[in-house]
Every structure is written in structure tokens, then in C-alpha cells.
Amino acid sequence: xxxxxxxxxxxxxxxxxxxxxxxxxxxxxVIVESGAKAKTIEKILGPSFRVESCYGHIKDLPRKKLGVxxxxxxxxxxxxxxxxxxxxxxxxxxxxxxxEIYLASDLDREGEAISWHLSQELKHPKKVRIVFNQVTRDAxxxxxxxxxxxxxxxxxxxxGRRVLDRLVGYKISPLLWKKVKRGLSAGRVQSVxxxxxxxxxxxxxxxxxxxxWTISAKFSPSKRAASLxxxxxxxxxxxxxxxxxxxxxxxxxxxxxxxxxxxxxxxxEKARWPSPPFTTSTLQQAAGYRLGFSTARTMRLAxxxxxGRDIGGKERVGLITYMRTDSIRVAKEAxxxxxxxxxxxxxxxxxxxxxxxxxxxxxxxxxHEAIRPTRISRTPALLKDHLSKDHLxxxxxxxxxxxxxxxEKALMKISTVDIEGGxxxxxxxxxxxxxxxxxxxxxxxxxxxxxxxxxxxxxKLALEEITSRQEFTQPPSRYTEASLVKTLEEKGxxxxxxxxxxxxxxxxxxxxxLNRGVLIPTSLARLVNELLVENLPTILDTEFSARMxxxxxxxxxxxxxxxxxxxxxxQHFEKELKVAESAMRDIKKEGLKTSxxxxxxxxxxxxxxxxxxxxxxxxxxxxxxxxxMPVMKKTGAECLSPGCKGExxxxxxxxxxxxxxxxxFPECKFIxxxxxxxxxxxxxxxxxxxxxxxxFKCPACRKLIKDEIVxxxxxxxxxxxxxxxxxxxxxx
DNA sequence: CAGTGAGCGAGCTTCCGCTTGACTT
Numbered sequence: 001x002x003x004x005x006x007x008x009x010x011x012x013x014x015x016x017x018x019x020x021x022x023x024x025x026x027x028x029x030v031i032v033e034s035g036a037k038a039k040t041i042e043k044i045l046g047p048s049f050r051v052e053s054c055y056g057h058i059k060d061l062p063r064k065k066l067g068v069x070x071x072x073x074x075x076x077x078x079x080x081x082x083x084x085x086x087x088x089x090x091x092x093x094x095x096x097x098x099x100e101i102y103l104a105s106d107l108d109r110e111g112e113a114i115s116w117h118l119s120q121e122l123k124h125p126k127k128v129r130i131v132f133n134q135v136t137r138d139a140x141x142x143x144x145x146x147x148x149x150x151x152x153x154x155x156x157x158x159x160g161r162r163v164l165d166r167l168v169g170y171k172i173s174p175l176l177w178k179k180v181k182r183g184l185s186a187g188r189v190q191s192v193x194x195x196x197x198x199x200x201x202x203x204x205x206x207x208x209x210x211x212x213w214t215i216s217a218k219f220s221p222s223k224r225a226a227s228l229x230x231x232x233x234x235x236x237x238x239x240x241x242x243x244x245x246x247x248x249x250x251x252x253x254x255x256x257x258x259x260x261x262x263x264x265x266x267x268x269e270k271a272r273w274p275s276p277p278f279t280t281s282t283l284q285q286a287a288g289y290r291l292g293f294s295t296a297r298t299m300r301l302a303x304x305x306x307x308g309r310d311i312g313g314k315e316r317v318g319l320i321t322y323m324r325t326d327s328i329r330v331a332k333e334a335x336x337x338x339x340x341x342x343x344x345x346x347x348x349x350x351x352x353x354x355x356x357x358x359x360x361x362x363x364x365x366x367x368h369e370a371i372r373p374t375r376i377s378r379t380p381a382l383l384k385d386h387l388s389k390d391h392l393x394x395x396x397x398x399x400x401x402x403x404x405x406x407x408e409k410a411l412m413k414i415s416t417v418d419i420e421g422g423x424x425x426x427x428x429x430x431x432x433x434x435x436x437x438x439x440x441x442x443x444x445x446x447x448x449x450x451x452x453x454x455x456x457x458x459x460k461l462a463l464e465e466i467t468s469r470q471e472f473t474q475p476p477s478r479y480t481e482a483s484l485v486k487t488l489e490e491k492g493x494x495x496x497x498x499x500x501x502x503x504x505x506x507x508x509x510x511x512x513x514l515n516r517g518v519l520i521p522t523s524l525a526r527l528v529n530e531l532l533v534e535n536l537p538t539i540l541d542t543e544f545s546a547r548m549x550x551x552x553x554x555x556x557x558x559x560x561x562x563x564x565x566x567x568x569x570x571q572h573f574e575k576e577l578k579v580a581e582s583a584m585r586d587i588k589k590e591g592l593k594t595s596x597x598x599x600x601x602x603x604x605x606x607x608x609x610x611x612x613x614x615x616x617x618x619x620x621x622x623x624x625x626x627x628x629m630p631v632m633k634k635t636g637a638e639c640l641s642p643g644c645k646g647e648x649x650x651x652x653x654x655x656x657x658x659x660x661x662x663x664x665f666p667e668c669k670f671i672x673x674x675x676x677x678x679x680x681x682x683x684x685x686x687x688x689x690x691x692x693x694x695x696f697k698c699p700a701c702r703k704l705i706k707d708e709i710v711x712x713x714x715x716x717x718x719x720x721x722x723x724x725x726x727x728x729x730x731x732x
Numbered sequence: 733c734a735g736t737g738a739g740c741g742a743g744c745t746t747c748c749g750c751t752t753g754a755c756t757t
Contacts (some may be wrong), residue, residue, distance in 0.1 A: 063756090173747075628740070
């Protein structure tokens, strides 16, 4: 049944594409990893080649078992991945009719393993391996004319990677089920990601905010001229540091009595070069910061652009190159196209003399090009009616970044003025664009121009206003998806295809919650992280992945056997694991003594435990006493619901998002997304405010409350402004 | 951006890295 169904579908594919092709029967089969790539290549190669996709890995270790024989050289047991049998069947049937099979999976480590697996499963006498790292006519021609064999050292490096990851994941996870909670997980990538997030949180908690003051002033060369604003830079030749309010006022008093003049005037030229085109990681970062997209959303949209849209009635056409890449390399053909486009649409001024060459980082496997539009002439404006809003936004980002990367550098003029009066030096700086270069495309906010009046050294300046402002040092910021991906990539942890899935895994495991795009570790994560760092420090080391890569490199170059590299690692790991099995605290029994709450039923103490629905308080006398209580994180704010005497509690939805609800739920259903700050609204009766921009907003009357108190005084005849924060808004 | 939540302690869970639709609301 199944087979005949497949054949029918198969025939229809041949029929539909057969019309466009000459009626020649294909004699050669080319197998690639991606479906969209297969279509593109088939068009280029013509009728004597049939191009099919295997859709990634076809064989892997079994999911329910370890699948690694530790006693016998870590011999892995592979199986056809459940659900992939159909594809394999199709490839087998097809290969029987062919003269030659070209294994054309990606040229990286995983790609080599895929070819090896395909080679094992397709019993065909003539199989060759071909590689290319860009989908262009020339590259394909060269690849087909120079077939080779599967690089078994590369395959072995992949096996080493696979086995090591399996051992780490499938040995540590069960330990966590036993000690903490069922369903938990640990792994080389996810556990380090969680560690980074946890350690950032610790830094934030340890951080104590310090108050300091800054002083600025307005000066003017004459009564008619526009004034310029400058910041106090130094006092008595030392960099200005003003920790207290009183000192700020003292300095302001003295500043008010000085006669000021221009002590220095400098103009410097500075060049700015464009960024290289996108990789997966930088695309995810830019889309996160600029468009507010999650990594998952970015990848979904990029996949859509890669697969193509129906534009202008004709067939589907891929709009961007492959979106999972660690390379910034660009095909020569595309660079030439960009230059021609610039010549037509801009002027030659914007074309750099030398075509830029962007160099990859060492760790890049360079199996694909950078992410770029397939045709630079397909401008975002032209595609406007064919793409969804989000697809267009992402395409616009990719298109501009690529074109900019092929453009001339920008030239800026930076002018600096030093204004001196007695022991005080003020500084002002302005940037002017002399030649926009690539910025003509990007129009970044950072490129805002500012102007300083032309001044000569020695000119006297009148002091028009002084301002003192209270500031607080800020704690390090929490990770966003984008900044986490950046850090992971820098440390060589994870690959382009896994950044987004890793984030959703640690979220599913309830290790992190998402609050307005910011990643916050749960107490479960902090507990698990503490247990793992303490007991299995080798794996939790942020440098572990980098060391693994070094080991795999020696396998790839043929210097070492993969089993030996795994063995060396495992001997050490096994020891740590053995100790951990007995030494690791048993949280399932002990719980965490974080609260001092008494049990209402038996007088025992309530301890924190981790259940299926998250954290809860349980009686320490379990199983004799089965009393439980929800964990309440108080915000200190009263419930806004009329007549309700409840309090507002911080909670987490089962999708992992923070929200704020009434402690009297389910009787009171009050709910809010924003954290309530327990401060009465000065305009109405609301018992709390919510944060908004730099200040607050009232949830009841919607009025804005600025978190600034401005006091106006005078120093002699000069206006003096004092700006203070009204309350503690140190943490944003 | 998005627009939210309920009664738990067992259930057979878990890794990373290649690929995509198939499910729901």
C-alpha cells in the first residue's frame, strides 16, 4: 500500500518537472541535505541529473537507549531515524535506476557523516562524494568534475562528537531525575547556557548600586550665537568624579564664578567600515535587537525566504541563501552583481576600489556562504506586495546588510572642543558625516549628526546654565536571546542549527522564564546549576566545548583515533560521575530550606520542592504530612480590583512568562503583565504604579509620572538646575 | 513583542546536530 502510494506521488513529480525538461531520462543522482537546495541545483545541472534531498541525518543513535558500548571502544549502534525510512526507500528505489550517485551533502563534519550513512544504506556500485560551498554554476561544475571519496577522518570526528554528547546528556540527565525532578536534562550545550544565565543573575544580585553626579553646562560665544552644551570632564587635571550631592553643589558654585574660554579645538577624520554580511548568529542578534524577533521567529521567517515565495506568477524562487551558516564568505558572482547594482543605482563613489574580503573566524566550518539575497536586484521595494510584513522586514535587514557590506567606508569628521575655566575643563564632541558610504543604505540611529560651532582657541565663552544630575551605576544586564547566542558563538558552544532550539529546550525544562525578551533563571535552574557545577565541573566549564573541538581536530587530521579522544575524556568524566551519584544532595528528599514558613497542619517546616507544575512548598514531614502551599513572591503592592484586600503576587504562566496576579486567586481574578511598584499615584487612588520608560505610569488613570525632580536655583545670575531621581529606579 | 492561571511529590523522562512540515489555538 505505502509503496504504491509513494510511486504515484513520485511519478507525478517526474511528470510535472518532466515538461520543463527535455525528455531525457536522468542518469545520475545527486543527493543534498536541503529540499530547496535540491530544486535550485536541479535547474542548474539540467536533464541528465536528478537531484534529491535526504533532509538531514538519516541515521542516529537510538533515542530510548544509550546506544554506546562503553566497554568496547565506545562502539555506537546506529539506527535509521524513525520517520526517515520513507525518504530512504525513495532514494534506494531511485538509485537503482541510475548510473552514478553523487553524495553531495554539506562539506562540514555533519555533512560528511550524512554521506557516510547514505553510502552504507544505498547499495550502488558507483558512488562518489562531491563538495561545494556555494550554489553557483561554476562551483557545481567544478565539484562534479572533481569527485572524491568520503573523508573517514571527518566522519570519525563527527562520531566522536556524537558519542561524547550522548554520554554527557544520557549520563547526567538521569542523575537529575533521581536527585531533583523527573524530566530534567543536562548537556554540553544547554547546561553551559543555563550556567551563563545563572551566573549573570548572581552578578546582578551581588551588585550594589552607587550614586554619582554629573555636571554639564551651556556656553555661548556671543549673545546671538547658538549655545553649546558641554560636559564637565576634569577638575584640577583629574577626571571628574563626584560621588555626593553636596560636592556637586560646591563645584557648581565655583564653576559659576569662573571665566571660560576655548582651550582646545580639534578636528579628526575617522573612517567607519561596514559590518560583514550575516551569519545565523548575527542575523538572530540583529533581528532581535532591531525588530524584536525571537530566535525561533527569525529562523522560521528566514526559512520562508530561503524556500521562496511566488513572486510575479512564475515559479517559486529562493530569495536568500541558506540561513544556517557560520560563514561570512560571499560568492564572487554575488559581489560582482552588487558592484553592478551600485554602479546603476548609486554612483561609483560608493563602490570600494578593492572588492572586500571578509575573513571567517577560525572555528567556521564554512559549508555555506553568508546569508545574503540571491539577487541584489530584488530590492525590498520590489517584493513589497509579495511578502508578509515580517518576511519583508527580515528581508530588508538582510538585503541592506549585504549591500552595505559591499560598499565604500564612511568618513566622519569628529570635532572636539575643550572649554576651560580655572580648574575646570568641559568637553563637547560632535560628529559630522563627510562621506556617507555604506551608511547611505543603513541610516542607523547612531549616525545622527551633531554640529559644533566653529571656534578658535582663546575665544571667551559666556556661561549660560549649569546642570547637576544624579546618576546611579547600573548592574550588568540580563541576557536576551540575542546576547546569549552571541556569547555561545564566541565560546564555540552550539551550532547555527541549534541556537534557537537550545533556547526553547531550556525554557521547556523550566530553567528559564522570559520576561519582556529577557532571560531569567528559575530557582530550579539555579539549584541544578549549583549541583552540576559543584559535582561535574569538567562538563560545566565554559571552555569544555572549545577543548572538545581541539580533540576533534586531531581526529580530523588523522593524528588520533576518535575512540581515544572519547576515552580520555570519559575516564575523567566517569570518576566525577561516580562521586556525584553519592555526593550530590538529594533534593527530592531534602527539598530546599529557603522559607521559614511553618506547616499549618503539623507544625513542621515548609520546604521548597520541584513538582510537575513548578515549585511548591511541601511539609518536611512528608509522607506523614502531605500539606502543600504555593510559593508566593510578594511584590508589596495591594490588589487593584475594587474592594479586594488581596496582594499582588509574581507568578509564572505555564508557557514560562512572568505575570502578576492577585493572591486571592481564584476568588479574585485580577491580573497584570507589568510589575506593580508599590507607590501611590499622585493623581488618583491607585495603590501602585508600573514602570514606563524612565519613569512610571499609573495603571488606573494612565498618567505618566516622571522619575525626576527638577529643582531650579541660581548661582549669581546663572540658572542652576538640579535633577534628582525621585525614588529607587536603579534596576530597569 | 503579547495579552497570561491552578492544585503537584510516580508514570520511563534525557543529549547535539542535520533537516522540515504536522499538529493544534
